[in-house]
Amino acid sequence: MAIAQLSHPIRIRKAYKGPIFPSQISDKEESLTMVKKLFATCISCITYLRGLFPESSYGDRHLEDLNLKILREDKSSPGSELIIKWIQGCFDALERGYLHMAILTLYPNPKEPEKVTEIYQFKFKYTNEGITMDFDSSNTSIESGTKKGHIKKASILLLRKLYMLMQNLGPLPNDVVLTMKLHYYNAVTPDYYQPPGFKHGVNSHVLLFEGEPVNLQVGVVSTGFHNMKLKVITEATRVCDLEDNLFQENSVSEIAQQALDCDEEEEGCNNQVQRRNMEFSQQSSESTRKKRKVSEPMVRIIPERK
Secondary structure (H helix, E strand, O other): OEOOOOOOOOOOOOOOOOOOOOOOOOOHHHHHHHHHHHHHHHHHHHHHHOOOOOHHHEEEEEEOOEEEEEEOOOOOOHHHHHHHHHHHHHHHHHHOOOEEEEEEEEEOOOOOOOEEOEEEEEEEEEOOOOOOEEOOEOOEOOOOOOOOOHHHHHHHHHHHHHHHHHHHEOOOEOOOEEEEEEEEOOOOOOOOOOOOOEEEOOOOOOOEEOOOEEEEEEEEEEOOOEEEEEEEEEEHHHEOOOOOOOOEEEOHHHHHHHOOOOOOOOOOOOOOOOEOOOOOOOOOOOOOOOOOOEEEEOOOEOOOOO
16 A cells, blocks of 8 residues: 655745756856756755655755755654765765766665665766757757756756656555665776765666556756756656656557666666566676676665655
8 A cells, every 4th residue: 555645745935045957057066066966956855745854854945936945964864864975975976076876776675675665766977069959858958058057957857857747657665775885987987886885885786666667858058068957767657647758658569668767878778667567677797898887785775754
């Protein structure tokens, strides 16, 4: 049996204090700061609207008509304190240019981490190309130049779509466990490297969904120096009332071919996500392709849900 996540409606505000995202990026350091803010804001949005941590674990920030809830230190909530450390570990890997993917996963049984219920995948690239915005929808693809304001607009649009998705997802199971796996670019990441709060993880394992999974592309934001892409994989029965073509939804057969988003040209991996009793497996041969280095948290989180 499942319970509804905490009710956290988006409150409309006419103004917000202080800029969260810049209108324009002029160098790599500004880009890094912006991408870290966007990543932390997305994680905060996901955990808040899925009801994983108490209200006291969040502070308010306003961005146009969005009232954003941002994770903050909360001694009364060990889980939220721990996920902040995970985010800081991701920041360390981003600063070094090592991080390829951060995969936030929810599963219902602590003894069966391979049986998942929801996956949030953040994919990062480091580039020196022109700024682009690609929102992975069949009728929504926007490419920008370096005009002022485009990066900020791209970030706001990604957050709007994420908020809309979170508010339209069906409830999670009563009990869930939260974990995060980090994948790296092998060519630049030392074998000994582990960000704060993480340890060596297993690259190849099996993941199973109880029902048919659906792959939802939320969006991509590029600054010209960094690129962040977000996708969500969840139970098909949990998705409802989404606007047609707002999210690109892939059926289970399509997910089985692409699964987690690993580029072939980037030490790619050919994973599979399918229903229970059908495996999510990494088919890469070690003899022909080096497996990607992976980290996992030292401690998993069991949210204090009501």
